[in-house]
Amino acid sequence: MKLKTLLLAATALALPAAAQAQQVSGVYIAAGAGVNWLQDADLSATGQLGQQLAATGRRTRGEVSFETGWVGVVSLGYGFGNGVRAEIEGNYRQNDVDGISGFGGTTNASGTARSYGVMANAFYDFDLGLNFGGFSFMPYVGVGAGYVWREFDDVRASVLGGTVRTDGTDGRFAYQAIVGASVPLTAYAPGLAFTAEYRFLGTLEHKLDTSSGGGSFTIARGNTRSENYNHAILVGLRYAFGMTPPPPVVAPVAPAPAPAPAVARTYLVFFDFDRADLTDRARQIIADAAQASTRVQTTRIEVAGHADRSGNPQYNQRLSQRRADAVASELERRGVSRSQMVIQAFGESRPLVPTADGVREPQNRRVEIVLR
Template sequence: MMNKRLCVLGAVLLCSVSSAAMAQQLTGPYITGGIGATFPLPIQSKGPSNQVLPNNQSSTSVTYDTGIASSLAGGWEFGNGFRAELQFGTSNADMNHVDHGALPKGGHVQTYDFFGNVLYDFYDLGLPVIPHVGGGIGELLIRNNGVVTPDAQVNGHSSVFGYQAIIGAEYPITENLKLGLDYRFIGSEDTDINETIAGQAAVAHYKYYSHNIFLTLRVEFGEPPAAPAPVVAAPPPAPPAKAPEVQRAFQVFFDFNKSDVTGAGAKVIQQAADSVKAGNLTQINVTGHTDTVGSAKYNQALSEKRAAAVKAQLVADGVPAGEIATVGVGKTGLLVPTADGVREPQNRRAEIVLQ
């Protein structure tokens, strides 16, 4: 039986911790209502300096019964633990003793408070509840009614500066509903109260203090704070662009038995010159060729003329002459193998090779 009870208690605590862990502060408006008990502290009211109460006393001591208190507040949550609110509250407590005798006609004190509060919620403690602390300042209206003693009558009200300190905790029932328990200490500056003493009107002064315990319920209307934008890592720098491959071999074709550069051949030579400049190349080899028509001696000379014609055009296109080497190979090194004496257009050429 004991083990079962421990298991149930453990489950309840686990659910409580899980509920608080899942809770997060919202951003937006809320309202809070509270009801509880007030415990006013005994007061010592003092009359004017030129006035002496009966029995040679210059002050009156008053004590109170436990009373009831309530409050209603509306505020705003900022999503970072802080919230601010405006509060209206009231309390009522009976007097149970006044100097100079009992209270044949009773008597009670009522308060009405109008406070501006600032509070901070501790969401990150990992507890089953969410603690908070805060404070407020504002106006405190204190009203005394029906106080009658054999020596004096007290009736009146006074509006003075008031303040409160708050400490408490809330349990998140749902994401937007929290049940709480608050302790609030409320105090005031000097307040005045009208008295009738021995048939004469007088004004007494005292400070009001009270301890208060509230059971609260807070309804939130906000939304969870926006999640921070994900940090996107900068993409790695793109690798440097590869320089385009420079064309290194060109074929310039010639008419039969000619060494003159044709229009088509001039375009090919211009491309070769551009490649030399783009690739910062300094060694250009030009080799002249012929077909197999004619003698070897004749074709050797013709191939050299063709190589020289291509060099001249390269120089004209901006390639330094000192970087160009030429050679003629006649009718050897055929592009298209043929028998001797065959006119093959692809064999009548000059080959440009860049290094």
């Protein structure tokens, strides 16, 4: 029940700060604590103790069971930014003895079993993009190898009216497998993550000093061989140095519509046959164009002279130029700067109404004022 409460509390703490999970890159530190179940272990008596048991017709083997205990780990590691991590871990486990059976009748067992050691671990983080309602996490797996010391602290039991006591420490090669998941807590600090994991740790068989005396035993010393298999569930924190929070996910913004192109305004000034002077109607049109150039955003005013196809092209070119100059002068008189104007003459090359050569066409005798 305590473990369940701890897990719920830790999860509740992580939920408000859940963010996008990131691969670990660089140095990190981690720590965790939780519940440890020490698997029932076979015991085998050797030396004088084994000889006394055998001499009385008793079994030289038994089994020890343990109460639920606790575990703590701390580690220093490095993430390569591609899901791979490597670390050095220090660990400690403790479980009280629940009972010892075998050896031809055992009662009143007591004592404590401890394990502590150093492991080298390798992990792989799976960046699967798992996110449920804003709650994201990254699963990982790991394996480790190292060296673990097992200590039996005053582990004793009553056997044949006497006492058998194991009180020693023995170190052996150790191995472990890890399955877990991390939840980012970047709202509190970039690089901070909550972790929850299951660990299995085993060692080679330990050999521990054992003594006996009283009852059917004479005072004797020997050894007890013992297995060491641990199952643990831990929660903890991991902090990666130098991590920056992931950029926030921003919804794409539609680009602002391009402004509509400005519509050119065109004014037509017509002329009498073979003339370049302005009529009253022509002056009114030019006045309207000059006034409009001050109301709209105008960057350029084009003044283009034209002629009909009556007469030779060279004469018509000069005539269209005189007409364009006359209109430009009137625009200037109306307040339009010459620097704003582009004055051109096209002669008979751009008729408004196509005609045969030599035809007099009033609509072709014109100047076009274009406001751009």
